[in-house]
Amino acid sequence: MQHRLDTSEDCKRADGELPERQPEPEAIKAPVPQLPGFAAQLIGQRMRAMYETLAQEPVPDDLLELVRKLEAKERPE
């Protein structure tokens, strides 16, 4: 993927107010289903286990270097 820095769009909206939006159709079309507690728990456990496994992978050096380089560029000599 190319690095594009022109997409300030993607950085918008963070920490702003919630966008004023029409409620989306899915929010109003039906009652929200509720799973029995144990099923929701099971899903939660599995999800977190998967997610933690991914988060524990070692961070590739090039990502760390990228941040360090960006910092170094700004540091006044």
Next chain:
Amino acid sequence: MTQPKSFGDALIEAIPNLRAFAHSLSGDGQLSNDLVQETLLKAWTHKESFVPDSNLKAWLFTILRNTYFTYYRKSQREELDEDTAAMNASVPPAQLTHLEFEDMQRALMRLSADHREALLLITAEGFSYEDAARVCGCAVGTMKSRVNRARSKLLEEMTGQPVDDGHREPEEAPKSSSGP
């Protein structure tokens, strides 16, 4: 003397979670590193627009998911599908057996992208509904209903059994996510 934490330090601290989110959202380990890299670059370039003392992680997640959906819409023409997840299946899992891990990833990838991200943000990452709604640019109520639907769907995917939650899903038109 302890230095105050720099913006760069804060970015580095967030990388593991950004990668986990990117990987489970896209189902693609290779792509997730590119997404994180782009997120870091954008965050750095636009760091003046970050409000100090607000939730940096939520801000970074917003950038990442917007970057992903921009990419996703482009690549839909090229049929990015759930098989990508299987092909790039990752890492020997710590707590789950390999099969359970793959099942989970595969089932996740069969959810719609907005259901998937809702579940990841709330259930896996532990964001509040408010923060998750802000990240996705939707209403809090929408976020809550997405999470509940996503849970039911995921359970169906994992068990092969329809979940009787008293709710019948209407024929769903294939609709892309609510991306930016």
